[in-house]
Amino acid sequence: MRKAALCAALATFAAMAPAMPAMAQSQVTIYGILDSGLVYTTNANAAGDSLVKVPGLTGSVPSRIGFRGVEDLGGGLQAVFALETGVSLDTGTTGQGNRLFGRHANVGLKGSWGTLTLGRQVNMTFLAQAKSDVLGPNLFSMSSIDLYIPNARSDNAVGYLGSFNGLTVGATYSLGRDASSAGGPGGTNCAGEVAGNSKACRQVTGLVGYDSGAWGVNASYDKMYGNTGAAAGLTTSGSSDKRVTVNAYAMLGAAKIGVGVMDRKKVAATRANDLESDLYYIGASYPLSPLMQLDAQVARHDVKNSGNDSTLSVLRLTYYLSKRTAVYTSLGHMKNAGAAAIALDAGGTVGAGLNQSGISAGVRHTF
Numbered sequence: 410m411r412k413a414a415l416c417a418a419l420a421t422f423a424a425m426a427p428a429m430p431a432m433a434q435s436q437v438t439i440y441g442i443l444d445s446g447l448v449y450t451t452n453a454n455a456a457g458d459s460l461v462k463v464p465g466l467t468g469s470v471p472s473r474i475g476f477r478g479v480e481d482l483g484g485g486l487q488a489v490f491a492l493e494t495g496v497s498l499d500t501g502t503t504g505q506g507n508r509l510f511g512r513h514a515n516v517g518l519k520g521s522w523g524t525l526t527l528g529r530q531v532n533m534t535f536l537a538q539a540k541s542d543v544l545g546p547n548l549f550s551m552s553s554i555d556l557y558i559p560n561a562r563s564d565n566a567v568g569y570l571g572s573f574n575g576l577t578v579g580a581t582y583s584l585g586r587d588a589s590s591a592g593g594p595g596g597t598n599c600a601g602e603v604a605g606n607s608k609a610c611r612q613v614t615g616l617v618g619y620d621s622g623a624w625g626v627n628a629s630y631d632k633m634y635g636n637t638g639a640a641a642g643l644t645t646s647g648s649s650d651k652r653v654t655v656n657a658y659a660m661l662g663a664a665k666i667g668v669g670v671m672d673r674k675k676v677a678a679t680r681a682n683d684l685e686s687d688l689y690y691i692g693a694s695y696p697l698s699p700l701m702q703l704d705a706q707v708a709r710h711d712v713k714n715s716g717n718d719s720t721l722s723v724l725r726l727t728y729y730l731s732k733r734t735a736v737y738t739s740l741g742h743m744k745n746a747g748a749a750a751i752a753l754d755a756g757g758t759v760g761a762g763l764n765q766s767g768i769s770a771g772v773r774h775t776f
Contacts, residue, residue, distance in 0.1 A: 435480035444468035445498040446737075446771020448548060448754055455760040465497040466756040467546050468771040469727065469737050471504065471559065472496040473512055479519075489524065490516040495595075505560070506589030506596025512562070523571025523578075530568050532581040533616035534652055535561035537629035540620070541656040541667035543692035543704045548769050549723045549741030551690055552755045554710045555671070557652070559755075560594040561631070563587075563612050565602060572620075577627065579616040586612035586633050593756075597640040599633075608646040609636040626657040641675070642682025650675040665694040685713040700729045716747035738770040 446468045453460035475493035482488055493512035495504030505511025508529075515528030538558065544550040546559035563583035570579035585601020587610070601610025611634050618627025632651040635643025643650060656669035668691045675684040692706030708721040720743070727737040743753040743765045750761040759765045 435478065437476060437478040439474075439476055440776065441474035442470055442472055442773065442775050443496075443498060444470055444472050444771060444773040446769055448757075448767060448769040450753055450757060450759075450765055450767035452760050452763040452765045453752075453758050455763075457760060457763065460757075463499040464548050464754060464756070464769070465499040466504070467548050467552070467559070468769070469545075469547050469725070469735075469739075469773055471512075471546055472498050475513065485521055487519045488516070489519050489526070491530075504595060505562070506587070506591035506593070508589060508595075511589075511595065515566075515568070517568075523569055526566075526568045528566065529562060529564050530566055530581065532561050532563045532566070532568070532583075532612070532631065533579050533614035533629045534558070534631040534654065536570075536579065537616055537618070537627050537654050538656050538669060540625055541658040541669050541692075542690070542706075543665060543667050543694040544706050544723060544725060546755070547723070547725060547739060548754050549721070549725075549739045549767065550706070550755065551688065551708045551721070553743070553753060553757070554688060554708060554719060554721060554751055555673070556594040556755060558671075561614075563614070564589075564600075566612075575620050577616065577618045577620065581612070581614045583610075583612040583633075585610045587639075590638075592640070597643075599636055599639040599643070601636065603636065603646075606636070606646050608634045610634060610639065610646075622660075624657070624659040626655075628656075629654045635678070642677030642679060643675075644678040648676055648678045663696055667692045667694075687711045687713070702727045702729075710749075710751065712749075717749040718746045719749045719751045720744040721753070733776065734772070734774045736770070736772050738768065740768055742766045 448464050449461050451459045473495050478490045480488040491513040492510045494510055495512050515526045515530045517526035546552050552559045563581055563586045565585040566581045566583040568581040587597045588600040589596030590598035599610035603609035614631040616629045635648040636646050652673045654671045658667040671688040673686050677683050688710050690708040694704045696702050704725040706723050710719040723741045725739040727735050729735045741753045748761050752759040753765040753767045
């Protein structure tokens with residue numbers, strides 16, 4: 410009797426099996442980068458004093474630890490997620506406005522049509538310069554001129570990114586761009602999602618580009634709105650900060666050339682905080698040997714209707730001890746005209762109108 414019941418149950422399961430979905434395949438990856446060193450800069454204050462420190466924001470790239478996952482749902486559809494924490498190795502604290510997962514915290518679906526994500530994520534300004542900026546978020550880089558560049562992320566966002574035969578299109582829409590009030594570019598106190606106010610802390614970004622492998626070009630659009638208490642003078646929902654970029658790169662043999670421009674217009678709650686500027690850059694990267702790479706970049710910050718302009722020049726040499734570990738050194742100079750006070754090192758200080766030179770060295774390990 411028991412054998413008959415067991416046989417009947419197995420027969421029923423076998424009949425149902427073709428209608429049941431195959432077991433989904435999933436994978437979770439733990440990864441990270443640890444990067445730290447020492448930096449020396451001149452004219453770190455109005456008195457012209459120099460400074461030696463362990464930088465907190467970045468070395469050659471910002472430190473982080475992350476979790477990335479994918480599940481195969483069948484039919485070419487995947488579920489994806491990303492959780493990534495920024496780490497300040499000088500103090501062991503988290504970055505991006507003291508968030509637990511400040512670099513990424515999103516989940517979504519991916520298919521042949523592209524990737525749709527929900528949550529905190531990098532936006533199109535961040536992605537637009539990824540291939541043309543040869544220095545990336547180096548301690549001495551364009552990040553020093555505009556700290557938003559390496560912090561171009563949006564809270565409460567819906568994002569899309571798709572690539573089709575070299576053509577890339579993407580966009581993000583945030584209902585509240587920055588829920589942290591910690592201060593700085595990683596926490597600007599604009600949580601948004603305000604009933605009855607469709608502009609409060611909203612942000613929209615977009616990107617279109619083409620990449621052939623040997624060369625590529627793209628353009629991006631980024632406009633954010635403010636609200637009561639928001640940083641950078643954007644204290645009303647009618648105030649805004651807009652950035653438009655055009656970026657390009659080309660491979661010339663082993664050398665890579667990258668160029669671009671960012672036009673920015675900030676309309677603040679008070680005219681004293683308004684800003685119109687252009688940021689131009691050109692850089693080159695060349696492998697001196699299989700284990701050594703030289704990067705160079707010049708960037709110009711042109712503040713419209715003002716003499717407070719700045720020019721950045723950087724050289725960086727990287728030596729790879731292994732596939733995962735590298736040592737590097739950077740030489741940099743920031744020329745500040747008028748009352749400009751842009752520091753050479755990202756997150757650093759400089760006396761108003763003073764030029765600043767510096768040298769940094771460090772070690773980077775990935776896992």
